[in-house]
Amino acid sequence: MKRELRETADGSMTIYLPEMDEHYHSYHGALQEAKHVFIENGIRLFPKKDTISVFELGLGTGLNALLTAIWAENNQQKVTYFGLEAFPVEREMNLAMNYPRMIPESNDFFSKIVDANWEIETNINSFFQLYKCQSKIQNLQLNQQFDCVFFDAFGPRAQQEMWDFKILEKTIQLLAPNGLFVTYCAKGQLKRDLKALGLKVETLPGPPGKREMTVAWKI
Numbered sequence: 001m002k003r004e005l006r007e008t009a010d011g012s013m014t015i016y017l018p019e020m021d022e023h024y025h026s027y028h029g030a031l032q033e034a035k036h037v038f039i040e041n042g043i044r045l046f047p048k049k050d051t052i053s054v055f056e057l058g059l060g061t062g063l064n065a066l067l068t069a070i071w072a073e074n075n076q077q078k079v080t081y082f083g084l085e086a087f088p089v090e091r092e093m094n095l096a097m098n099y100p101r102m103i104p105e106s107n108d109f110f111s112k113i114v115d116a117n118w119e120i121e122t123n124i125n126s127f128f129q130l131y132k133c134q135s136k137i138q139n140l141q142l143n144q145q146f147d148c149v150f151f152d153a154f155g156p157r158a159q160q161e162m163w164d165f166k167i168l169e170k171t172i173q174l175l176a177p178n179g180l181f182v183t184y185c186a187k188g189q190l191k192r193d194l195k196a197l198g199l200k201v202e203t204l205p206g207p208p209g210k211r212e213m214t215v216a217w218k219i
């Protein structure tokens with residue numbers, strides 16, 4: 001599928017898929033959206049523990065992984081991060097994203113994330129270990145549970161099947177008891193499905209350009 005680089009409103013880059021008419025991030029600001037949703041209203045809410053495990057659906061450019069690696073180091077909180085991606089971004093395009101220039105604390109983390117081998121645990125810094133898994137969520141066989149799930153699929157308009165009850169159910173099975181599910185989406189159907197799966201759902205203010213986002217706790 002053809003991918004094009006685009007600049008978003010905060011100056012950070014994203015990828016645009018013309019065939020799906022879909023962006024990897026909010027065009028109101030990729031960086032500010034990722035920080036707001038997955039860090040400030042995501043992993044930051046999870047109680048401190050020896051190691052927090054994260055499962056991301058849609059590793060994409062690695063922006064959420066980068067921000068989590070920085071957060072882990074700043075907070076001296078160990079994080080293991082399982083990044084699932086069915087269709088990896090080509091290396092050259094991935095390295096063309098301007099995140100390290102926009103985020104001085106990136107150090108060499110971004111290039112390490114891009115160049116980390118698939119299906120091998122890689123230390124990105126002393127607090128952040130990454131495992132990149134190339135698979136469709138539909139084919140994933142994983143006997144593991146995680147403290148946080150970052151659900152960062154393309155939107156329901158572009159890829160409805162990712163928001164179907166079966167995929168959500170499979171994803172929620174990957175969440176440990178007391179685990180936190182985070183997504184930028186705030187659609188009513190999603191929230192009803194999460195409630196039906198037994199989660200405690202909260203609607204939070206969204207990043208600039210989006211009214212709301214969703215977090216849900218497995219109780």
Ligand SMILES: C[S@@+](CC[C@H](N)C(=O)[O-])C[C@H]1O[C@@H](n2cnc3c(N)ncnc32)[C@H](O)[C@@H]1O
Pocket residue numbers: 023024025057058059060061062063064065084085086087088135136137138152153154155
């Ligand atoms: C919104 S983008 C993710 C953006 C990403 N988190 C980032 O920081 O750049 C959605 C991602 O889901 C991936 N994807 C699409 N279908 C998938 C599937 N069936 N299983 C796993 N990943 C899928 C896409 O290739 C894309 O990278």
